[in-house]
Amino acid sequence: MKRLLTILLVILILTQVAPYGPVEANASEIKTAEQSIELANQYMQDHMDYEGDFFEIQSSKGESLQKSLAISGNEAFHNLPIFVYGDALAGAEEGTKYGNDTRVKDSTGQLRALGFTFLDEPYANPLFNIDDVTYVRRWIKEPWVLPTASKPDIKKDLLPDNPNDTHTYQWLKYEPGQFATSYSVLNQWVKSSVFLPQNIKKMTGDRKYFNKTIEGVPAVLSENPEDYIYMLQPPTYHSWGVGIAFYYYGGNGPDNMEKPNHYLYYEYFRYKPFSLLANDLSANFEALPASANAGDEVQVSVRLKSTFSGETPTDYGWDIKAKNGASLPITFSGHENKLSGDVMFPADKGELLLRARFVMPASDVTVKFTMNKNKNAPKELTYDNNNLSGTIKYMSPPPPVQTDKELGYNILSKEMRMGLKGGGSFTATLPNNSSWIWTGNATGKLNVVNGQPDLFHNFKEWNNPAVDEANTVIVRQPEVSMKLLRTDFDDDPVGGKWSDWPTPKNPKVKTGNIYSEGTVNRPYKIEHVSCEWVKIGKDKEERRCYTYYSYGGTSAVFPSQTDSLKIGVRIYNGREDMPALSYLNKIDQNNSSAFRKSLYWKNEPYAYNTVRWMAHEDENGSLYDWTPVNGQYEREFTHQAKGEVEWEVKQSQAGAYQRSRDAAKKKQNVQGDYDLAVFASDKELQKHDYPIKSGYYFNPIGQYSFTIETEMYKQTTGKTKDHQDLVDKIIDSFSYESNLIYINNNKEAVNIRNGSLSKRNNVPVPAYAKLTRNNPTGVNGLKLLDVKENYNKDEDEIPYTQEQNGTMHANWKNILEGYTESKTLNSYDDFKYREFVKNGQAKMYKIKESTTVTITVGAPEGQKLYTHAHMPDGTYNVRVTIGDVNVRGMPYAYKILPNLEGIDLGNSNNLEITVRGSMYDDLNS
Structure with missing residues (x-):
């Protein structure tokens, strides 16, 4: 019907009245x-x-x-x-x-x-x-x-x-x-x-x-x-x-x-x-569900009433069929337990109750009831209330509503609240027969069942009160709240049980169902009026009417509903192996001519426990109760360690002897010019670099130093053995070597170490001997080699943090997952995974150490070391050597380096001494 959109517009409609069956009144x-x-x-x-x-x-x-x-x-x-x-x-x-x-x-x-x-x-x-x-x-x-x-x-x-x-x-x-x-x-x-x-x-x-x-x-x-x-x-x-x-x-x-x-x-x-x-038989549904779900047990009750005063027989019959016409297995009970037959109303306006019970099929069911079918047993004024017809509507269950929910990678639990049926409403519609007078509210309940209590925790219903209302259309729009736990998916990082889920980009999924169904009932009564003519006195009749009620009830179901929740949990618990970072392991300028050499090696690793931060999510998607959760894997702190060794010749042998050598060439006879050695002044010997005659003194001389600096990472701030042992190794690579023959205070022919020499034909035989840090004494037990060390150290803490907003040094980011520095930023971008160093562990320091070592070769002041007067003529050698340092056998991270090559100090520290004649030659001339 078209309605005009204007105020004060009036539409007159007539309510259609369904035609009744013919009435056999006394119309004749x-x-x-x-x-x-x-x-x-x-x-x-x-x-x-x-x-x-x-x-x-x-x-x-x-x-x-x-x-x-x-x-x-x-x-x-x-x-x-x-x-x-x-x-x-x-x-x-x-x-x-x-x-x-x-x-x-x-x-x-x-x-x-x-x-x-x-x-x-x-x-x-x-x-x-x-x-x-x-x-x-x-x-x-x-x-x-x-x-x-x-x-x-x-x-x-x-x-x-x-x-x-x-x-x-x-x-x-x-x-x-x-x-x-x-x-x-x-x-x-x-x-x-x-x-x-x-x-x-x-x-x-x-x-x-x-x-x-x-x-x-x-x-x-x-x-x-x-x-x-x-x-x-x-x-x-x-x-x-x-x-x-x-x-x-x-x-x-x-x-x-x-x-x-x-x-x-x-x-x-x-x-x-x-x-x-007037006198009448009537049938009314005392109970006729308006709707039912498949599988529900359905009971239909028919109340039969008679307003006749005496016993009254009549016939009855049920006709209950599925929509497709097929019959149903039905159980009949009440005053009669058959599909059809005869009943006898007791005298004085009697009542009978008949019931039919069956299981609701997946189809509408029509229910028909007939009484006094042939309209002659007994004769009534109207037969329109003898027949009943109703339909129980099959509530076809809608397809399950699929809802997808996820716990993100960093979510320990998720609280959620959702409307069932996709947020739609559940409606149970009671029939509203105009002849019914409601005698009470509709009552019942839309039952919501948690089908997966081991998945849906803290399950609660909302907006779903029990039905108790004076309506025929009952609407509920329930919501449920629940809590989802990561632990239900075999991932319990808080408890130290990490799932190694093989496909972290795809969630681990479980599905659970929530079932909803329910029934509402409402009682009613039907008012009946019966009238009859009663004789009053001899010649007068009076019509008397009385009212009586039949009682019944109707019901309707909420369509059964399944809400299927597909719960996914994103799982990523870190990678076992971190991407390899490049560290230098080499020595630059590692040759004998380089006085300065740079060393690079990977610092020894230190294992640290890590945490990641995970949270709980509330119904609104807000995160709360952030929790540090232990990481599955330890991470090893390491970094680029380095060192530098630089040698310096503070006083070479050649330089030290130069004054005495020049004085001999010039035949100068100034005592102070011959403080270290007496060189021969003979003209014919000047063709040699360093000519001497046996029996004169020849003191060893020279001063050398090196500085070694190292930068390493340690858990303590003390002096490191790594540094000191390397210093010692380098010191030990130094030696002063000579095969000149000396005479000691015991008139013995000895080498520079005061070691006795063998003789051949009563002439001492020269032999090489070395002065080192460990063997510094020489002729007459004098200390001829002295080592002095000057050590300095600085330390800087490499701070770490467990807190998300704390200070984290970049060196830590090199070895922790979830950072650009470690080439694992994708773990954070893709999986919300970022590691921090767990509190309570050893601190880490960068230790910078520097040691300067000075090695002095020479006799104590005022001491002269005389050569043996019988030292044979010939060429002798006096040299300073800095040899290779083998670090491979050392228990330190730099042991992976090759030998630290020695240094060629050149001719100025590698002298050839020419012996011609003896001091006796000068005394006899």
Whole structure:
């Protein structure tokens, strides 16, 4: 139906009344319209104290009675009389006079109205097709109370049929004669006050007198329908009555639960003839689920009632089938345990209960029940309440809702909260039969089951209270919260159990399900009225009616739902082997001519425990409780160690002897010029570099130094053995060597070390001897070689930290995972993995050491070392040697280096001494 979007637009619709089966009333007694009119008026006079005749052959405005309807009505009215006046088309046109819906006929050709009532209001046609009710209806109380010219605005109370609707009143404006206003529509129908509740009370003593005859009263109006339904025409014993009620829709959609709406609608209500309330058999569903899930056990209960006074037999039959027509295994119980058969109602208005139980298939199930099928055992006035038909809707489970959640690489646990069914709602819809009067709230529960308690910890439900509400549509939108733990995936770095997950770029996955299902139930009662004629005295009868109730209940299910959670945990616990960093292991300028040599080697490693930082994640994705977690692998601190050795000749032998040599060449006889040695002044010997005659003194001489600097990484700040032992090795590579023959204080021929020499033909034989740091003494036990060391040290801490925001020296980043310096930044970028040094471990220092060693060769001051007078003529050697240093056998990191080559100090430190003659030659000349 098209609706215009304008305020104060009115739509008039008629609620379609489903046709009933034919009624076998005693219609044959009524032969003429006049007879029907007379019976109706007689009833009103006898039972309503109505004075005079209400119904006439012509309406109040002179319209003629439709006599055929007055005799036997039509099928929609069970072929019982209805009093309709005038032309049907005119009545239909009158019904559209002020409404937005101007259809006179529906798509099947049915007119909107059958004609007019006696008071000339349109008589609605129950077969006219109107819209289904989809929104909240706000029923207008006392629609016959209208504004007037003197009081143009009045407040009208509204009764919504949804308790959540908060719009309970609306102002009605006096707008006579205007199209599509609420006032004009109401005024079109409300034209008489004859049958208002207060007048009914005056006539019958009970303002609710006719309520028992109203068909299809909405549950919200069941307590006092007379305040909302305007009676256009009353029922009598054989004839129907008619009424109308008005309402607004709750806005233009289900979200408008508090906004006013000026679209006016009405619903037509029929009043049964009292004859239809006579002796009767009736069947009602006491329990008929509206829906069920496949596999649910379903029970249907039918309550049978008799208003006959004596025992009454009749037949019955069930017809329960799946949607495809196949029969179901069914268990029957109650007063009869068969599919069909005969039952006997006990005397005095007896009751029976029959039950059918079966397992719900994956299909809708139709339930039909028939009683007194042939309509002759017993004879009843109406049979429309003997047959029941209902459908139990199969709630096809929707496909599982897949939800993916992940714990990131650095997440220990994750709290999460999510709506089930993808955040959608669960709805259980109870049927809402207009004949039911609810006797209690809908109760039940949407049950949410944690199908994986070993995965979904701290599982809680939210927004899912137990059902206890006065609604027929029950909606729940539950949420669940839970905690996911890394340890459930065999990865427990906090506990020291690390998973070596082979594909860290893909999560380790587990799947768990959450199951939701539930049922709601709501009890109701059905009001029945039974009437009978009772003799009063000898010649008078009185019709007496009484009300009784049958009780039942209905149920509906929430569709079963599976929420499947795919939980992935990203796992990466570090790499066992770090990328190899390049370190130098070499000696630059490692040759005999280089006085300065640079050494490079990889520092010895030191193992350190590491931590990484991991956190817990809350429902909002925020990280908290950051925790240092032990790393799986130790990391070895190392770095480039280095050293430098530089030699210096402070005083060469040649330089030391130069003064004495020059004095001899010049034949100078100055004692001070010959402080170290006496060289021969003979002219013929000057062709030799260093000529001497035996028996004169020749003191060893020379001064040499080297400085060694090392830079290494240690866990202590003390002097290192690495450095000192290398210093010692280099010192030990130095030697002073001579094969001159000396004479000691014992007149013995000795070498420079004071070692005795062998003789040949009573002449001493020369032999080489060395002065070293370990053998520094020589002729006469004099110390001829002296070593002095000057040591310096500086240390700098290489700071590390366990804290994420602490100070971490770049040298540590070289060996820890997750940094550019170690070529493992991808571990941090890809896996959120970065290592820190665990607190409480030894500190690391860079130790810079420097030792300067000075080696002095020479006799103590004032001491002269004389050569032996019998030293044979010849060429002798005096030399200083710095030999190779073999570090390979040393227990230090630099042992991987090659030999540190010695140094060739040149001719100035490698002298050839020429011996010609002896001191005796000079004495004899």
